Amino acid sequence: MEALNSRLTNAVQRMRQQGVDALVVGSVANFYYFTGKWIEPHERLLALVIRGEGEPLVVSPEMHRQDFEHSTWECLFWWDGEDAMGVLSRHLQETGTVAIDSLWSSGHLLSLMKCRPRVAFVDGEPLLSGMRQVKDETELAIIREAGGIADRVMGALMKSIAPGMRERELVELLGSLWKKEGVYEQSFAPIVAAGANGARPHHVPDDTVVKDGDMIILDIGGRLKHYCSDMTRTVCVGSASDEMRTVYELVRAAQQAGLDAVKPGVPFSEVDRAVRDVITAGGYGDYFTHRTGHGLGIDVHELPSVHGASEAIVEQRMVFSVEPGIYLPGRFGVRIEDIVIVTESGCEPVNKVAKDLLIV
Template sequence: MKTRLAKLRRLMAQREITYLMVTKPENRLYLSGFTGTAGILLIGPDTADFFTDFRYIEQVKQQSPHFRAVKVDQGSPFEAVAEVLRQYKSDKLFFEDEHLTVKQYHRLKEHLGQINPVPAGDLAEELRMVKDQQEIGIIRRAMEIGDRAFAHILNYIKPGVAERELACELEFFMRRQGASGAAFATIVASGPRSALPHGVAGDRRLQPGDFITMDFGAVYQGYHSDMTRTVVLGEPDEKQQEIYNIVLAAQLAGLAAVRPGVKAREVDEAARQVIERRGYGEYFGHGTGHGVGLAIHENPRLAAKDETVLQAGMVVTVEPGIYLPGWGGVRIEDSVLVTDEGCEVLTSSPKHELLKL
């Protein structure tokens, strides 16, 4: 944590940020190691304060030794932050404007009085884009749990089974493997519902000939995994095989484009061109991928307008798809680590052939 604080302070100094208030839970965990659910960080050039209530004060002392624990007895924690800032004789407070609500901002401003609140963007997430070795090790474990869950669920895919039953079994299995929970609402979309990119598992029961798209992940020690596989129940028809092959080719093209120095949008272009050339461009309406870590969706975004230059240590997904309303759809997703030479695929579940169950 000391290294992360040092990196943040260097970034703050470059941008002439004196005192930064951190309220986003993922950033709080990243900078302090605190796993609880309530607290505000105030980080200065040579100070680090953690404001929390009675429930967590001892936990802060144990998990965040590089911070001074400040107990907030009653009232708003913003009031306590303002009081400490006055002791530091600061006339500005920089804050994470992408996280505070309008109501919270006005409450903060009220307590600050003459201290000027200044939006700072999300500095911590900029640092979080590049993972350190400890983070990569934890993410690998999260991805392994997802791969084992996929191998496990294949035994449950049969006619008459409800999507919701598959989702429950996936989530329960991942917990038994050490996950603290699912990374997001598990997507199991079958038959015509597989045309819904975010078709969260429902009551529909599987039928012979269905495409079944499963998008799921595990949370392990705070970090997320993310993968998608599409399988078919029985023998695929010609169109199903065609669509699957196009998406697979697009996904492989996206993976081949991932390497240091490439812009995020260039990975999106590489995958999207494959689908567009086959005449299905209008049926691929989302970005090709996103960063993954302490949050399931982080920067960078592998999308048409993201100019972020990829760096070794970033973990991103590559997940093109084709979705045909009323018919069905296919998405194939892997999470990958950007390496010095290119990328390492962290999810190893089979995809090169359309699995027939």
């Protein structure tokens, strides 16, 4: 509860600095961030209104009343068929500036704008993402725990690969490995990409058969206490060609250069450049086709975004991935990904699975 109160206090301080009178939080992830309650309202209106003055207000479908029975906040409940947006709008000022959760339904926002035509509605993303990018100690503890589980799952998956298996079989095995660790929801649809499929960064696993000489990209993640893990390793089946080994070691060196570049005060563009320069110097710059990394927390992809055009600055307690890759069309791909926590002087990789090229 202390962490939640601190987040609300932080939000109000940021609102005052930005001249915002109220903040409407409507997405599942942002609602959870402030309330500690994970509720899927689907098409129904569920919102938290954080006000510059006074206690927060929850507007919820009646069917979720029990979720708030111990809440000390003001809660308003509406029934199916009732004008839910009218309930919300009556508790917003008629003028002033209201920031809106950018992940909220555009339909909800348009309805609210009709109800409050004299209010200036602004994007709440700078306010919300600015908070969520820098994790508190409660969040970091969960992310470390989630990363440790991902390590064990990845280790078991890598040892289970054998020629003749299909990509989909490995996905099914992965699901059972997560469940053995008490994780029943994955952060995203996992990627198992064998052989030429590995040259497609977001390949969807299919009935491709694993063969001797294949490189296989394994990109996995699970949800623990509503926080995500995410990691990638690449293994080789049977034997690796000289070029496979060269490309693998180049990606590993690039990733290490990225890890070494992460420090508070450094622009994210420099982290991206440190990674990209290694791959470019090795002659494969045209085959590194995506950004270096992304933020991670309640969402598997959130800010910050680690790319060459970013003007954002690395801050202590930020959490993001460093995941360079090389993708050779029609042949194979290699990607190595770790999640890192920014420390006072560098970064702490959450993932510990060895990155030497594993031949299975």
